[in-house]
Amino acid sequence: MxxxxxxxxxxxxxxxxxxxxxAPDRYYNSFHHRHAVLKRISPGDTVITKTLDAWGDDERxxxxxxxxxxxxxxxxxxxxxxxxxxxxxxNRIRMNRxxxxxxxxxxxxxxxxxxxxxxxxxxxKPDLVHQGLASRVPWDLDLKTNMVRLREPAxxxxxxxxxxxxxxxxxxxxxxxxxxxxxxxxxxxxxNMDYNEIVEGATLYLPVFHPGALFFLGxxxxxxxxxxxxxxxxxxxxxxxxxxxxxxxxxxxxxxxxNEDSIISIGSQPEFQSALDRGLQIATxxxxxxxxxxxxxxxxxxxxxxxxxxxxxxxxxxxxxxLRVPKKVLPRR
Numbered sequence: 001m002x003x004x005x006x007x008x009x010x011x012x013x014x015x016x017x018x019x020x021x022x023a024p025d026r027y028y029n030s031f032h033h034r035h036a037v038l039k040r041i042s043p044g045d046t047v048i049t050k051t052l053d054a055w056g057d058d059e060r061x062x063x064x065x066x067x068x069x070x071x072x073x074x075x076x077x078x079x080x081x082x083x084x085x086x087x088x089x090x091n092r093i094r095m096n097r098x099x100x101x102x103x104x105x106x107x108x109x110x111x112x113x114x115x116x117x118x119x120x121x122x123x124x125k126p127d128l129v130h131q132g133l134a135s136r137v138p139w140d141l142d143l144k145t146n147m148v149r150l151r152e153p154a155x156x157x158x159x160x161x162x163x164x165x166x167x168x169x170x171x172x173x174x175x176x177x178x179x180x181x182x183x184x185x186x187x188x189x190x191x192n193m194d195y196n197e198i199v200e201g202a203t204l205y206l207p208v209f210h211p212g213a214l215f216f217l218g219x220x221x222x223x224x225x226x227x228x229x230x231x232x233x234x235x236x237x238x239x240x241x242x243x244x245x246x247x248x249x250x251x252x253x254x255x256x257x258x259n260e261d262s263i264i265s266i267g268s269q270p271e272f273q274s275a276l277d278r279g280l281q282i283a284t285x286x287x288x289x290x291x292x293x294x295x296x297x298x299x300x301x302x303x304x305x306x307x308x309x310x311x312x313x314x315x316x317x318x319x320x321x322x323l324r325v326p327k328k329v330l331p332r333r
Contacts, residue, residue, distance in 0.1 A: 032180025
């Protein structure tokens with residue numbers, strides 16, 4: 001196809017693109033293809049919407065849905081078919097309320113067995129954050145300065161005030177087959193990946209398994225360390241704006257991210273119950289495929305580039321691993 005015709009088609013797509021303000025009136029707790037569609041959109045369209053926190057509370061602190069991780073969606077993308085991929089550009093991910101919460105203690109799976117016997121009890125104050133629970137602590141979120149501060153307990157040694165880095169823990173499409181995995185786990189479809197690189201400005205690529213792809217999002221974190229080692233981020237609700245594009249016949253098998261600095265393959269697995277070495281293998285295998293198929297590297301060149309420029313991220317403790325390669329070392333496409 002001639003370049004002038006390609007430019008004309010791209011311009012036509014941009015002119016036809018729409019912006020949709022979507023106010024959800026129902027939420028789901030699984031990535032199932034049988035859920036009723038929230039909104040049908042076309043490739044190139046932009047969606048402005050909201051997410052609840054992981055407990056089901058909205059921007060006013062009102063519980064609107066069952067926990068865990070109620071999902072906004074699904075969004076049906078016109079023309080998406082199995083074998084394609086979505087490119088989801090996150091234009092805006094912002095905290096929309098002044099409060100958040102987190103767990104009080106590291107997950108025991110992140111500690112050595114001998115240290116567990118002497119660690120402190122996972123109880124702070126009963127009912128402080130949620131009724132019936134004593135294992136959660138409150139955080140204050142400053143929307144103007146983009147800072148997060150632990151309200152209590154107070155440390156005599158450290159100041160628990162940090163710059164926020166809002167992200168989405170749950171992003172994914174309907175899983176393959178007649179299977180609706182819960183919003184508490186992840187897999188090749190995305191899901192509850194809890195990767196702290198799914199932030200404003202990032203592009204997430206997801207393989208498509210069903211007509212329309214059926215895209216879901218939720219589980220906002222104001223801040224989260226690598227690995228989500230407490231089992232939560234600083235959980236809160238979010239205002240989100242995203243734009244969706246379609247990659248026909250992409251042949252992807254696991255999620256990917258592209259940001260300003262890197263391309264990233266994600267070895268997405270059920271979190272807190274999977275072997276990290278398997279997640280590493282998935283991410284590495286996918287990166288070899290990405291470098292050879294999209295960037296034209298010979299297989300040996302892909303292996304050596306990963307071997308000397310790659311960087312691994314622990315996405316979730318006992319779960320998912322991601323592999324980054326910096327864009328500055330990639331050939332031009």
